[in-house]
Amino acid sequence: MSQPNYPFLPDPFLPPQEEDIELKVVLFNYLKSWPFIVICTVVGLLAAFLFNRYTTPIYSVQSSVIVADEPQNLGADMFESVGLLPIKSNVENEIGILKSYTLAKQAIQELGLDVFFYTSDLLLISSQQYANLPVSVDVDWGHYQLVRGKLELEVLDANTFRITALDDEYELFDPADPFYKTKTKDLPTFSSQYEFGEKVETNSISFKVQNLKAKPGDILQFELIDNHSLALILQEKIAVAPINKQASILNISFETPVRKMGEDYLNKLMEVYLQRELDLKNQAAENTIRFIEDQLSGITDSLAYFEGRLERYRSENRIFNLSEEGSQIFLRLQELEKDKAQTEINLKYFQTLQTYLSNDELEDLVAPSITGNTDPLMQSLVTSLSELQAEKLRLSANFSAQTPAVREINNQIRNTKKALLENVNSSIRNTNTVLAEINTRIQRIEREINALPETERRLLGIQRKFTVNENIYLYLLQKRAESEILKASNMPKNAILDYARAGQIPVFPRKWLNLVLGLAGGLFFSIGFITIRDFLNTKIEDPKDLERQIKTPLIGMIGRNFSNDPKPVLNNPKSSVTESFRNIRADMSFLVPNQKQYTILFTSSFSGEGKTFASVNMASVYSLLGKKTLLMGLDLRKPKIAEEFGLSNDKGISTCLSTGTPWQEVVKKTKYDNLDVILSGPIPPNPAELLVQDRFSAIMEEIKSAYEVVIMDCPPVGLVSETKELFKYSDVNFFIFRQNFSYKSNIQVLNNLIEKGGATKIYAILNDVHIDKGYGFGYGYGYGYGHAGGYGYHEEIQLPWWKRALKRRKS
Structure with missing residues (x-):
């Protein structure tokens, strides 16, 4: 119609005009509800203020380390094209190491972070305490322990205290299986009071409390946390990043409500990080020293034996010096015996190296320089293989075997070991040839010795054996001293640039931002409520x-x-x-x-x-x-x-x-x-x-x-x-x-x-x-x-x- x-x-x-009317309506619709908007805004600001006032402040603790690359070894350029060089320590690997579980756990163990103390104010808001504690708690981690829950300690007098369980549920730490914990509501039954220094022990807890400066009436809350759980927590909280894409300086940050604890933890983490690197670097020197000690243990007995025989023979036969002809023969023989001893040490080194390579005992590799071997190829291969193995250990602490970086380094270890094993086998064959030639020359000189008088001939034989052992002994002592000097002079290639320092202003809560958010939240809530109310209004x-x-x-x-x-x-x-x-x-x-x-x-x-x-x-x-x-x-x-x-x-x-x-x-x-x-x-x-x-x-x-x-x-x-x-x-x-x-x-x-x-x-x-x-x-x-x-x-x-x-x- x-x-x-x-x-x-x-x-x-x-x-x-329609547009003027619509704008006026929209504005007036909100303006007429201004008391509600004001109330919501005040509530938002009040909530933000209370949040700022009663939220535990979190501070950022920061430090930095310099990551430096190792200088290339002599002859390393010969292997760049065949992929036999180790993966150098790069920024990404160092970040992974600094954030590793192993490093975190070691730092926690050295700091003794297994008990966390808290105090409560009048509003029952807990705050963590770290330094200048009135009591200390020595936990027996070989016993079952209740973790991840608070206990309350009330000081009765200078000698006694009372323990109370505050939570209804805890996790039970089992020393036989420290990585797995079960929840339990079976709370221990504590005695009415304990003496300081006395062991507090039940089926599920065991520790001692020492009074440092606690006063009667003091009430403390504390929580036991095993090293494994705490390491996982702190591992996640650590942030490591380069200061920029081109730099090899790593900034380490850690957020914590207790600034002093954060500083101590970061400093200890960096110390453990550098010590770990130094230990890996000293491993080659320690292997060398151990090899020398094994050789010295046998040479020392032989040297003492022949020294005694030489003294007795001279005393019994009243002969102290060789004739001019015997002296010349002895000098020639001494040189050959010295060369033979050196060659035998080389041969023994090569055989030991062959055994290590065949049995994959790569951690025990000894540098060729210990035997005086100056072959740059072997020196580079052994050094590269040692560094590859050390790098593999570092990466394995933080990455699985299927990680591309670990797979790549395993491939390089196989290639380098194969090349080194071929070099060692060739060196063993060459050394046996040299040793056979030296023995032939010694046999010729021994025929000349047979022409000397019997007394002089026997003296020459005893003195020959004594001199050979003495030269070997002195040589090994010299090499041991050199290895110890090398170990003492080793320094981590990385270094601490800035020790940990905590900021003065907390990063959380951000008070002004929270106030702005509270104000905006109150406005948005009230305006949104009015908008939705009007939208859903059917009248x-x-x-x-x-x-x-x-x-x-x-x-x-x-x-x-x-x-x-x-x-x-x-x-x-x-x-x-x-x-x-x-x-x-x-x-x-x-x-x-x-x-x-x-x-x-x-x-x-x-x-x-x-x-x-x-x-x-x-x-x-x-x-x-x-x-x-x-x-x-x-x-x-x-x-x-x-x-x-x-x-x-x-x-x-x-x-x-x-x-x-x-x-x-x-x-x-x-x-x-x-x-x-x-x-x-x-x-x-x-x-x-x-x-x-x-x-x-x-x-x-x-x-x-x-x-x-x-x-x-x-x-x-x-x-x-x-x-x-x-x-x-x-x-x-x-x-x-x-x-x-x-x-x-x-x-x-x-x-x-x-x-x-x-x-x-x-x-x-x-x-x-x-x-x-x-x-x-x-x-x-x-x-x-x-x-x-x-x-x-x-x-x-x-x-x-x-x-x-x-x-x-x-x-």
């Missing part, structure tokens, strides 16, 4: 929203009747509500132009929206104008007009329609001039059928002829059907909505009347307007219930208290 042709509203009644509040959705003009708005008088037009003519009805009356000249008599119908979607209130006061506003007005109560199911005027509903329109009584006999006069009323009368059993009779049409024709203005108070069109039949008797139809009472779905009832019900000349009125959505209640329409023109003209405009206060302040 086509839309009805509504009259064009003149310029004074046109709304302002009509926004006049502009109502106007957009209905398919007919919103002709007026009626403000809230704060006086609770059902007839404010008659009893309070200066009220803003009265002015609202006057404005609607004025608009009738545009709705039905060039017409002296009006029949106006009021209805709504359901009961309670104020159609009777609007009908009564609309009739009243016309009666005050001097027009002869009739108010008809056509709501036969739920009549209310009689109550409003203090009349008896003994007869009315139902009486006329059911008994044939003339309508003139049921008209009741009111105490107000020009205002008559026809009540609904007794409630009939069939109200819908009564109003559709032909007699009702005749009555309406007569009434329209007798009165200038007829106001029809009809039933809710959303609940009953007879109202649709009454539209044909009216000149103008008003559909009443009530702010914050009518549902938004009721808008569709009005739209259906227009589109499908055939209703024409129907307009909407918003009743009980009391929630200001930012339009000024009439600014866009000019209908009187507006703050813009209200001050000084209407008596009982009820402004919010804060607007009244502002008004008084301005005045």
Whole structure:
């Protein structure tokens, strides 16, 4: 059905620009809830303040180390192309080592971090204590222990104390399986008191407490943490990163509530890190010293034996020096014996090296320099293999065997070991050849010795053996001293740049940021709550929203009747509500132009929206104008007009329609001039059928002829059907909505009347307007219930208290 042709509203009644209205509505919608927004903001700030006040501050402790690369070994450039060089210590590997579990556990063990102490303030907020503790706890980790839960220690006097379990559940540490702990609620039974120095022992706990400076009445809480669990915790908390992409300086940071403990832990971690590196570096020197000690243990006995024989033989035979010929033979033989001893040491070294390589005992490799071997190839291979093995141990502490770095280093170890084993086998063959040649030359000289006198020959044999052992002994002593000097001179290639230092300002909580977040959170919560509340609101509040959705003009708005008088037009003519009805009356000249008599119908979607209130006061506003007005109560199911005027509903329109009584006999006069009323009368059993009779049409024709203005108070069109039949008797139809009472779905009832019900000349009125959505209640329409023109003209405009206060302040 086509839309009805509504009259064009003149310029004074046109709304302002849409964008301005929308922005004003949005801003005003939040502004009118400013107390809620302020409260939420204050709560957010208060929550942030309390969080800052009672949260344990966390400090950042930082240190740094320099990672330096080892210089290339002699001959290393020969193996770059074949992949036999070790993976040098790079930044990524060093980061992995510093964050390794093994390093963390060793640092914890050396610091003795297995007991954490706490104290509580008046608000029962715990704070960790580290230095200057009043007591010490010596834990027996070879016994079962309750960990990850607090115990309370109360000092009774200088010699005794009491222990209490504070938590309901603990973890049980088993020394036989330290990496796995079970939860337990089986708490130990403590004695009433213990003496300091006495062992506190039950089935699940064992430790001793020593009094350092505790006073009677002191209460401490402490927690036992095994090294494995603590190492895992601290391993995760350590952050290691280079200061930039190109630098080999690593920054180590650690966040902790106890600055001194953080500094001690980081310093100890760096010490352990450097000591580990030094131990790996000293391993080659230690292997060399051990090899020399094994050789010396046999040479020392031989040297003492031949020294004794030489002295006895000289004493018994009274011969002390060789002849000139014997001396020359001895010198030649001595040189050969020295070369033979050196060659045998080399051979023994090569055989030992071969054994180590065959048995994969790479940790025991000895440098070739110990035997005087200057072969750069072997020297480089042994050094490279030692470094590769050390690097593998370092990486294996933090990475699995399937890690690409570990797999790569294993591949290089295999290649280097293969090359070294081939070199060793070749060296053994060459050394055996040299040794055989030396033995041949010695045999020749021994034939010359046989030509000497027997006494001199025997002296030469004994002195020869003594000299050989003495030379070997002195040589080994020299090499041992060199190895010890080398070990003592070893230094870690990496170094501590900055020792640990804690920041003065905590990194958590960030007080100003938290205050800003609290402020923003309060604002966002309040604004979000208002937005969601409005979005989920099913009641009509926004006049502009109502106007957009209905398919007919919103002709007026009626403000809230704060006086609770059902007839404010008659009893309070200066009220803003009265002015609202006057404005609607004025608009009738545009709705039905060039017409002296009006029949106006009021209805709504359901009961309670104020159609009777609007009908009564609309009739009243016309009666005050001097027009002869009739108010008809056509709501036969739920009549209310009689109550409003203090009349008896003994007869009315139902009486006329059911008994044939003339309508003139049921008209009741009111105490107000020009205002008559026809009540609904007794409630009939069939109200819908009564109003559709032909007699009702005749009555309406007569009434329209007798009165200038007829106001029809009809039933809710959303609940009953007879109202649709009454539209044909009216000149103008008003559909009443009530702010914050009518549902938004009721808008569709009005739209259906227009589109499908055939209703024409129907307009909407918003009743009980009391929630200001930012339009000024009439600014866009000019209908009187507006703050813009209200001050000084209407008596009982009820402004919010804060607007009244502002008004008084301005005045």
